[in-house]
Amino acid sequence: MTFDVARVRKDFPILDREVRPGVPLVYLDNAATSQKPQQVLDAMRDYYEQHNANVHRGIHTLAEEATALYEGARDKVASFINAADRREVIFTKNSTEALNLLARTIPLAAGDEVVVTEMEHHSNLVPWQLAAQRTGATLKWIGLTDDGRLDLADLDRTITANTKVVAFVHQSNLLGTVNPVDVVVAKAREVGAITVLDASQSVPHMGVDVQALGVDAVAFTGHKMCGPTGIGVLWGRADLLAALPPFLGGGEMIDEVTMAGSTWAVLPHKFEAGTPMIAEAAGLGAAIDYLTDLGMDAIRAHEHELTAYALDKLQRVEGLRIIGPTTTEDRGGAISFALDGIHPHDVGQLLDEKGVAVRVGHHCARPACLRYGVSATTRASVHLYSTTAEIDALVEGLDQVKAFFKR
Amino acid sequence: MTVDSLYQEIILDHYKNPHHRGLREPFDAEVRHLNPTCGDEITLRVQLDGDTVKDVSYDSEGCSISQASASVMTDLVIGKDLQTATATADEFLELMQSKGQLEPDEDVLEDAIAFAGVSKYPARVKCALLAWMAWRDAVGQARGEVGESTA
Secondary structure, eight states: OOOOHHHHHHTOGGGGOEEETTEEOEEOBTTTOOOOOHHHHHHHHHIIIIIOOOSSSOOSHHHHHHHHHHHHHHHHHHHHTTOSOGGGEEEESSHHHHHHHHHHHSOOOTTOEEEEETTOOGGGTHHHHHHHHHHOOEEEEEOBOTTSSBOGGGHHHHSOTTEEEEEEESBOTTTOBBOOHHHHHHHHHHTTOEEEEEOTTTTTTSOOOHHHHTOSEEEEEGGGTTSOTTOEEEEEOHHHHHHSOOSSOSTTSEEEEETTEEEEOOTTGGGOOSSOOHHHHHHHHHHHHHHHHHOHHHHHHHHHHHHHHHHHHHHTSTTEEEESOSSSTTBOSEEEEEETTBOHHHHHHHHHHTTEEOEEEOTTOHHHHHHTTOSOEEEEEOOTTOOHHHHHHHHHHHHHHHHHHHO | OOHHHHSOHHHHHHHHSOSSBBOOSOOSEEEEEEETTTTEEEEEEEEEETTEEEEEEEEEEOOHHHHHHHHHHHHHHTTSBHHHHHHHHHHHHHHHTTTTOOOOOHHHHGGGGGGGGGGGOHHHHHHHHHHHHHHHHHHHHHTTOOOOOOO
């Protein structure tokens, strides 16, 4: 089956809009957030128009329908990532909250070590910094090579008998690098450390099987995978999650409450205090159906082709340096670059003039930017609906940016 | 709204040939300010002589707007008394918050009137204000007030 990108684009109403009269949108900021297909918008609207009620409590029809939608979304997530058990799927606000949940609840003490990498998004770095500060544990990290990959020569020195947690990113939002999960997991297992994978940039773009990856916990977010903002997922092995204390307290997460104390609900509810994001769960469920219908392998192949095309075209732009791997090997479709003598902010501003939306700045991965000697980059990132014509528009725009600052 | 209203010739000139750039001695206070959303940063020193701004020197990295703004700012405050310089800073801040609705006063703001167009681009206002905020902070510290450093 060939991937019909023209047909896919028709599902995304926003791709039809013009940024200004006569200037069509060229959306290449997908690593920040994806656009939403009509199917997702319809699911959320339908929820509010037909089924809106609080979940898990009422015994009236609407409450049962809302609960079925919410818990149905959990089943869809579980199947999408091949979780062994639906109770292992916890809904959170986003990846950041999922990672904070773990950093706040995994027991740590002075003498323990937490290992991250130098390419982490701040969401998988700052929570562990806070955890280290709070508990007296030590934060260590795996460094990077000049070509944008984990420096695995470091691994034996970094992951030791004292390591309690190894938290690392599956696909870098800044560099596009896809990390060798198996190598890191094998080393972490040797020392009995818990492995936490930030899959925010991988789950939207490739088939992710949490059991095959062999990690203990995975975080990702709905809005980068064609779903709504406001909902993310923490998946964790049931025995790990069951052993952790609660994160937020409140309604829904309790078993029995007295003035003297409380006991906790079973998984997944122990980690879902308060009224959850029900409409967002309905939207995320619709997004998973949409991606599944197209097929994650077909989506990945399409984006792989686009990434190859973009890497080739961009490297022909004089004065452009790619920050990250320059080939498609173990690489996704987020491409950061520096343009000689022109600050990314100015690049982004002038590209916007042409309707080309890219991200500029440190992309919440400032340590990795510093590692490569830049305070900021320009980043173009593709998704399932991106086209080679959009890459051409980007490259043409870059030529105009250079001409503007040369005058 | 076109990009030419943002990238005025004056701004590009200051960007390519910045005034008063580089860190100089002596100084009474040094501050470092960051624009956390985009990575622009500036290290800025102020030397006061009584109520006069004797020197402002800086080392900075960032986009054309932030760099040009630092250059223009030094032109406007060096050699001025603090009251005049602060009034100019206030007027520039007001211009940046005007969303393009304010007609700048060239007698007060001189080259800084070129930034009027920036106020229509909310994402870039912070770039234009970075050096001015650093200057305000440094003056406060030089005068022994409690600073509001973001570093």
